[in-house]
Amino acid sequence: MGIVGGGLGSFIGRVHTMAAGLDHRCTLVAGAFSSDPEKSKKTAPTYGVDESRAYGSFEAMLDAESRLPEEDRIDFISITTPNHTHYEIAKAAVEAGFNVICDKPMTFDLAQAEALLKTVENSDVVFALTHNYTGYPMIRQAREMIQAGELGTINAIRSQYIQGWLAERVEDGDHKQASWRTDPAKSGAAGAFGDIATHAFNLGRYVTGELPESVSCHLKTFVEGRRLDDYGTAVIRYQNGALGTVTASQISHGRENDFELEVDGTLGSLKWRQESPNEMVVRRNGQPAQIYTRAPGSGTMTPLAEASCRLPAGHPEGFYGAFSNIYAAAFDDIARRAAGESFERRDTVYPNVYDGVEGMLFIEQCVASHQQNSAWMPLSHPAARR
C-alpha cells in the first residue's frame, strides 16, 4: 500500500491505513504524506514506513515505485487528500497501472468525474471509492434484505446527516479539516452537500438500488462569512416513483456524526443510525418490530453482511470495521487482477468509479437546483450502477 496524504494532523489518512491493515492483508510501505518532502519524511515513521519510501509528491511516488521490481512495488495507492487534488492523482495512478482506492467525493466536479470514468474504463485497474458507510454489516444486511424483496416495492428513502462541528466559524483558525472543507477552491461547488450529503445519497442508492430521476434542493449557509453551504435539504424523485429526502447539516450543536437512514417499502420499513451501527430495526404492520443486530452465527444475518463481521455479537464493531470492509472487497479484486483473473467492474461490492460519477452529478444538480429556486433538475446518469 502506498498513500497520498495522511500527513501529521490528518484524520482520514490514519483511518485508511488502520482500515487497510486490520486483516493483515496489506502493509503500508510508501507514502506521499505531504507535498513538503521534509514533512513527508518526518511522518513516515509514525506509520512504520521507511523514510526511503516517503515521497514529496504523488508523482515522485508513482515514478519511483514504478521502477521497483514488481514484487517490491506497491500494489495500490490510497488517495486521502482534499477533493480538488483527487482527479490528477487518480488519473496518474490509473494510467501508471496502479490500483486506486480514493476518498469521496471522487473529484472536484462532474467533468473530472466523467473524465476519470473514461480513464478507468480504458485501464484494467481496480478502482474503489470509500463511501465507507456501505461497509457496515447492517447496511449490507439492509441491501440484501431489500434485494431479496423483504421490504417489497420501495416507496420512500429518508436520510439525515447531522453534524455540529461547523456551528461556528472555526475555519478561520488553524482547523485544517474545517479550512479546506469550507474552501470552494478545494472542496468543490458544495460544502456540507459535497462532504456529507453525498454519503447520504449514496447510502440510499446502495441500500435500495433505486435509480434517481430528479432533485429539488435548497441550500443554506448559516454561519456568516462562510463560502459554502453548511445546511440543506434535497428532495429526490426516483424512477420507480419513490420519494427521497436528504438533509445535511454541519451547524447542529452537539450533533456528532448523526447519520440516519429510513426506508419504507410496501411490505416493511427499516431504520438505521450510524452512531449505533450494529443494529437495524425492521418493522412490518401486524408484527412486533424486529431488531436485527450484527450477530454472526445467529442465523439472522444475510451472507455478505455476515461475511462483513470480524467479532461475535455484542462486541461493538465500528467505523474501522466498516472501512476495512471496503478495503477487503477491493483487495479481493486486486488479488484477482494480480492473478490474471477477470473481475466485475460496475456491480462491485465496494463503491466504485460509477458511484463516484453519480455522486458528483448529485452535488452539481443540487447546487444547480438551489440556484434556480429549487427547480427540479435531472438526476439520472447513463453510467449509474443498476
Added chain:
Amino acid sequence: MGIVGGGLGSFIGRVHTMAAGLDHRCTLVAGAFSSDPEKSKKTAPTYGVDESRAYGSFEAMLDAESRLPEEDRIDFISITTPNHTHYEIAKAAVEAGFNVICDKPMTFDLAQAEALLKTVENSDVVFALTHNYTGYPMIRQAREMIQAGELGTINAIRSQYIQGWLAERVEDGDHKQASWRTDPAKSGAAGAFGDIATHAFNLGRYVTGELPESVSCHLKTFVEGRRLDDYGTAVIRYQNGALGTVTASQISHGRENDFELEVDGTLGSLKWRQESPNEMVVRRNGQPAQIYTRAPGSGTMTPLAEASCRLPAGHPEGFYGAFSNIYAAAFDDIARRAAGESFERRDTVYPNVYDGVEGMLFIEQCVASHQQNSAWMPLSHPAARR
C-alpha cells in the same frame, strides 16, 4: 361540557372527554354523539351522560342547552367530528355564545377558517384548537427555553411525523377512522398533510415562534386507489432565514405515531420525540448533551412546563396529560369569561383560531405547491400569531 361526536368506535371523542375530566374541573353532561338519535342515546351511558341530554344533532344540542338555566347549561362544546363538519358546528356554537374546543384541522378549507376567525373575533367566546402536542410539558419547556434565548437565533426546524397505519388500503373496509380521513369530501384537500403534517408544522411554530414565509412541497399517494396523499415532504422558508422541513407519512410499516422535532439554533440544538414525550435532549458544542426530563420540583423545568405536570419525575405522563393541558388552559379562560374578566385572544397558552387559520393556509399552500411542481408558495398570513 357538551360533545359533538364521540360515537361508539370513535377514538378522539374518548380522548377529549378523558382529557377534559382529568383534573376534575368539568363533567360531560351532554352530547350529540351521533347524527342518529338512537345511536346517540345508546352512547350516552358509556360516557356517564344522562340519556335526556343525548342529542341527535349539534343543532338540537345547542338549541336545547341554550334554553336551560345558565347554571345547568353546558359551558362549552367540544367538536370531535370529521373535518368537513367543523365549520358549521363551530360557527353555530360561537354564535350561540358557547365556548368551543375544536379538533384540528380547524375547518375543511382556508376560506372557512378565515370566516370562522371573523365569527370568533366578533364574539366573546373562548376558542381553543386541540393541537394537543403543544400540551406536552417538554414541548412547553422547549418553547420557554427558546423564548429565553437559550438556543440563540433559530436556523433550522426539522419535523418528521411518521405513521404506518395506512400502509394498506384499509379505508375500503369498515375502518371508520381510515374511511373519512382518506375521503376528500370529509378530510379536505390533503390526507396525511391535513391530518398530521399540520401538527408537525404547528409544533415547529409553537416551539420557535418563527414566522413562515414560503413553502415548497411534494406529495405522494403510494397506496393505489387512495384519493388523498399519504406521504409528502415540505420545505419551509421562515422569515428570519431559518429553513424548515416537514415530512409526513402514513405508509411506513410498523411506525406508530413517530413524531419527531429537531431545532437548531446558533447556541444550541434540541430534539424531542412524541413517543418518548417526557424527555428532550439539548446539545451545545463543547458540553455534554443534556437530557431534560419532565421532573417537577427538580429545578430544571421552566414555569409553564412545570405547571403542565401532574406527576413526579419518572412517572410517565402521556397523551392524556398533554391533551388535558390544552383543556386546562382553555378552562382558565372560560373561567375568566364566566367571571366577566378579560382574557387574551391571540397569544393564548393553547392553540387558538389564529393557529387554525395558519394550519389551513399551510395545507392549502402545500397542495398548491405540489400541483405547481413544488414551486415556492407564500406561507405568511396576517392573522398569524407572533
Added chain:
Amino acid sequence: MGIVGGGLGSFIGRVHTMAAGLDHRCTLVAGAFSSDPEKSKKTAPTYGVDESRAYGSFEAMLDAESRLPEEDRIDFISITTPNHTHYEIAKAAVEAGFNVICDKPMTFDLAQAEALLKTVENSDVVFALTHNYTGYPMIRQAREMIQAGELGTINAIRSQYIQGWLAERVEDGDHKQASWRTDPAKSGAAGAFGDIATHAFNLGRYVTGELPESVSCHLKTFVEGRRLDDYGTAVIRYQNGALGTVTASQISHGRENDFELEVDGTLGSLKWRQESPNEMVVRRNGQPAQIYTRAPGSGTMTPLAEASCRLPAGHPEGFYGAFSNIYAAAFDDIARRAAGESFERRDTVYPNVYDGVEGMLFIEQCVASHQQNSAWMPLSHPAARR
C-alpha cells in the same frame, strides 16, 4: 368513591382520583382528606367534592356514609394515607361492608396483614391493592406470554428499582413525602425496601407466577442519620429453581423512577422499563429481538393486555392508564358484587389481599435476613397466590 388521604400536597391521592375517574365509571363524592376537619373541607373543592361530604376522619366518613341511602352512599373507599394507618382504616371499612382499594404496602407489618386477610376473607367485599405497575399493558402482555409458555421454564427474574430523590437528607425539611417514608413509626420496618422493593418483588411474581422459597438480603442506609434503609439488594430463590434479584435504591442521583424487569426463560427472555412502559423487548436466540408495543388492533397483543389500552399505538399511555387499569378491574368485581354475582377472590386481575400478605412477608424477611448477616430466610406463605 370516597377517599381517605389526598390532602393538599399529597401526590398519591390525586393519582387515585384521576385513575379512578378516567373511564367515567365513578365519581369522587366523599373524602376524609385530612385528620384536620378544616383542612379536609378546604381540600374538598379541589376534587370537586361537596364540602358536606368532607370528613375529618375515616371513622366519620364510614359512619356518615353508612347512614346514607344505598344509592347515594359511596361504593368503595380508597386508602391513600401513610402505611401505618392502612390497617385500621381498611379493617373498619371492610367490616362496615365497604369495598376497599388500598395503597401498598398493605399494612405496617405482617401480623396486621395476616389479620386483615382474615377480615377480608370473612367479608364479601372487594379488596384491591394498588401495586399499580401490574396495570401496564405491556406487563400484562408479559404475564400472558409467560403463562402461555412462550418463554419456557423461568430461570431468572431480575428487577432493579432505582430512584434518587432521597440522595440527600430531605426528610428533615418540610418534604412531606420524604418525612413519613423515612420514619419507622409510619413506614414500617423498611424504607426503600418497603416503598419500592415491594413493587419490584410483586411485579416479578405477577409476571412469572413463580412462587418464592427463600431470600437473602443486604440493606444499607447511606444517608447519615436516616433511620431506615435507602438501598439494598435481595437474592431470591424460587421454588422451581429460578433465581431472582431485587435491587432498590433511593440514593442514585438523577434516577427518577427507573424500575426495570428482566426475565429469562428456557425459550426466551424479556426486558421492560417503567420509564418507557409502552414497549417490551422479547429475545430468542437465533431470531432478531422483538419490540412488542402497546398497539391495540395490531394483532400482536394478548387479550388482557389489549383490553388494558385506551389509546391507539404510539399515543403514549403512562402512569394514570396503568393505575386506572387496577381500578377498572376492581370496578368489574364491585359491579359483580353489587349485582349479587360471585367473583374471584384469590386469582384476581388486580393485586389483592393475598398479594398484600406476600408483600409484607417479603419486607419482614428481607429485614430479618439483613439482621442475620444475609442468611437465607423462608419466603413462602400459605396464602400466596398461585
Added chain:
Amino acid sequence: MGIVGGGLGSFIGRVHTMAAGLDHRCTLVAGAFSSDPEKSKKTAPTYGVDESRAYGSFEAMLDAESRLPEEDRIDFISITTPNHTHYEIAKAAVEAGFNVICDKPMTFDLAQAEALLKTVENSDVVFALTHNYTGYPMIRQAREMIQAGELGTINAIRSQYIQGWLAERVEDGDHKQASWRTDPAKSGAAGAFGDIATHAFNLGRYVTGELPESVSCHLKTFVEGRRLDDYGTAVIRYQNGALGTVTASQISHGRENDFELEVDGTLGSLKWRQESPNEMVVRRNGQPAQIYTRAPGSGTMTPLAEASCRLPAGHPEGFYGAFSNIYAAAFDDIARRAAGESFERRDTVYPNVYDGVEGMLFIEQCVASHQQNSAWMPLSHPAARR
C-alpha cells in the same frame, strides 16, 4: 509480537493481533498457533506470519526466539489460550525474559496467580492482562471523573454482564468456545463467573478504585448437564461501606454481550453499557442528565480518556479500539523497559498481575461462598491495587 493460541476458529487470537497492530506499533512475526505443528504452520499465513516462525508449542517458540539476535527476536508474547494453560506459558515466558500480555482470567486458580505474581515481581518484564473493557475511552473517563471526586463518596457499584449464547447445551457439539469454557478442567472453578463476572468485578474496581472487603454469592447451573455455573449473583461489601452487585448470565436468550455498569456516589451517578460504549450518562439531582460521549477535542473529555480515542466524535469506535488501548499502554512500558527506563509496576494504566490475583481471588471466594450457602467470604488481598 509472538502469539500463543489463535489457531483457526479462534476468536480471541484474532482480536489480540488486530488490536496489537492497529496503531502500527508492532507486527506479529511468530506464533505457537496450535499444539499441532502442522496446524500451526497452516495458520501462520492467515496472520501474515512466515511459516518458519510458526511453532508447535510455546516452549519451542520461547526457545527459538530466545536464540535470535535481539533485534529480530519477538519483544513480547500474547497468551490467548484457554485458562488452564496460562500459568505455565506465562511463567516460562517471564522467566525467559519476555514481556507478556495475557488473556483473563490470569490463571486456573488463585494459587497459580499468587505464584505468577512472585515470578513477575522477581523479573523485570512488563506484564499486562487484557481486561479489555478498561480500555474504552468512556470507562477511563468514568475513572478519571471519579478520581477527581466528581461523584463524591462511592456508595453503590452495580454491574450486570448478560449473555445468551450458552442458553442451550451447545458445548456438546463442536462449538470450541463453548466446550472449553464449560469444562472445569480447562476453565477453572467457575464458568460464567470465571469468564465474565470477573470482567464485571474488575471494571467496578478499575472505575471506582474502591477496595472490596467480602462477598456473598449464589451460583446456578441452569442448563442440564453443564458442569459449571452459567448464572449467578454476587453481593460485595467494599471497605468504604459501599455495596456492590455483580450478576452474570450466559443463559439469557438473545442477549449478546450486555455488560452494564452503574455507580452511585454522594454527588452524582453514572451509567455505561458496553454495547453502546461511546457514551456514558452522568446524573446529578437538580440538573439535567448529561451524556458524555467519546468526543475528542470537544473539551468534555478527561486526559487519559481523550488520549484513548483514535477517531473524531460520532465515528464509532468499538471493541478493537478498547483492546488496542490496553496494548498501547503496555507498549509504552515495553518501550521504557527496552530503553532501560523504569516503569510503574502496580498502578499501571493497563490491568496487570495484581489485578489478575484479585480476579482469581474473586472467582474462588464466589465459589466458596456459594458452597457455604452464600456466607460472606473475605475478598481483600494484600496485593490488591490501591
